[in-house]
Amino acid sequence: MDIKEQIKRLKKEKNAVILAHTYQPGDIQDAADYVGDSYGLSVQASNTDADVIVFCGVRFMAETAHILSPSKKVILPAEDAGCPMADMINGDDIVKLKEKYPDYLVMCYVNSTSEIKAHSDVCCTSSNAVKIAQKLPPEKGILFVPDQHLGSYIMEQLGREMVLWDGFCPTHVRIQPEMIKQARELYPDASILIHPEAPRACRELCDQVLSTGQMVQHVKTSETMEFVIATELGLIHTLQRERPDKTYHPLFSGLLCPNMKKGSLEQIVSALEGTGGEVITLPQEIRQKAKYSLTCMLELS
Template sequence: MSITSDRPVGLGQVDVEWYDAPGGYTGVEPTEEWAAEVRRLARARNATLLAHNYQLPAIQDVADHVGDSLALSRIAAEAETDEIIFCGVHFMAETAKILSPDKTVLIPDERAGCSLADSITADELRAWKAEFPDAVVVSYVNTTAEVKGLTDICCTSSNAVDVVASIDPDKDVLFLPDQFLGAHVKRETGRDNIHIWAGECHVHAGINGDELTAQANSHPDADLFIHPECGCATSALYLAGEGFVPEEKVKILSTGGMLDAARETGAKQVLVATEVGMLHQLRKAAPGVDFQAVNDRASCPYMKMITPAALLRCLREGRDEVHVAPDVAERARLSVQRMIAIGNPGSGE
């Protein structure tokens, strides 16, 4: 499908045509004229533009706010606009809708899913809960609204350890869906009664220990910023524990935590193990530091479905609106609120 418009785009009268391709909408370049038109349309719609840290640099640069999924959802709840345009994957836009039920929430391409959120369904969680009827369910925010609705307490990667530590030590804990974050929480809390779902983000899981070891060996003075969803997180701790890398150089961090650490680091070079979109914000936060990806192929195809063409289509046509059933949203909201009541929810995943 192609759509043509002769409406003004920024600085001039041009025809704009975009195409629905298998990997997302294409045909529009992120020029200055495009950015001006995006901002004009957002103002006309009374919309706030939110972009996740893993989005394309052009999408991040045109947004009103850039950050982690939970931080952006909380910004959405506080925004005084009628609409929220969430440039991220679908579960993130759902979370914004859960926390902003009276606002219209749009995602530029509703097909932008998440392999981690898809790794457990509501039916699978119901069956797991039936095996452990007295267990406390802790779900990462990277889950669907239906899964959050079956959850006792949500968590982010920055506060998952604190959330689990707040639970009665005699209670079984069902932790889902990310097995690597679950392993990190189990290691940090020392709990034997935490049961971990075998889910993963395919992008983070693909950043492996061999790659990290090779990069650390070839960049011996670099700090290591490791997202706990990564398959290499255990390898990073092993390298530190065995003395191959100084312990103070290894930091297991959420994306928000990476930004904080970037502003404070004294290192000239940092190796980063997470989705490569994060490098854009890190380089803006600390332009004097050389940030390099541990795996430069770690790019999420779902995040990259939010293209310049998709964003323009969203603003021109009001597509695609995100809906969450009111009863599901009410239950899901409780699991997020319980997390916030425990303490600082961090800055997102």
């Protein structure tokens, strides 16, 4: 049996839904029921009547799906798919940070572990980060974890001082200003889109600073027909599916997240059969506290 047909059969048997992040390999995106950014996928999963969620992404994404849908079985097909940025801060780090700044609110990027979410006052995504920060009490300081670059983007937009953890995305920090200048010369008619996880010096040279979900929406509705994409290469497959009539250029071929590329169709089959992948479970206390920071984000969005 063809592996895609096998996946369809198993999905029906298990009442399962397959979620794939836009950075996943193209064949996984094509096999998924929903493709999108991490938080949007978790919300989508919580709104389905599926009993099983197969989350093709990295660990923090599957954890978020479990936090929002504790009654569903959430499986991470690639068990070793972690996120280096999420792992750049741990529970002890954030406790010490809060002791140093006791009157500050902790604003946590959703690209973080459940432990960090549990220590936070509110979460945010790359698309709503500015909006969330703007709604926090102006008399309160903000501790932003873990991504210093998204944090600096918020500060630029609002003119608000924040204490930033020094975490970063190893993929997006490979972007250099010279690459963007070269792309301008090579593709003078293209609009350059960059993710806010990229360094400020690079963001300032681009036409739009957008989350992955915002990039998809922008490309779908924009009259522009040619784009340079300054984020993980997997997004180009998503964009080509949405608007195949447009032209997309990767900023450079090294914009690959190794963890996002660990998944395979065979791993999806194993996850659905119950012979592979990891079923995500979290301590109840951590899950409930983490859900609080996610709920606060929804209320402020």
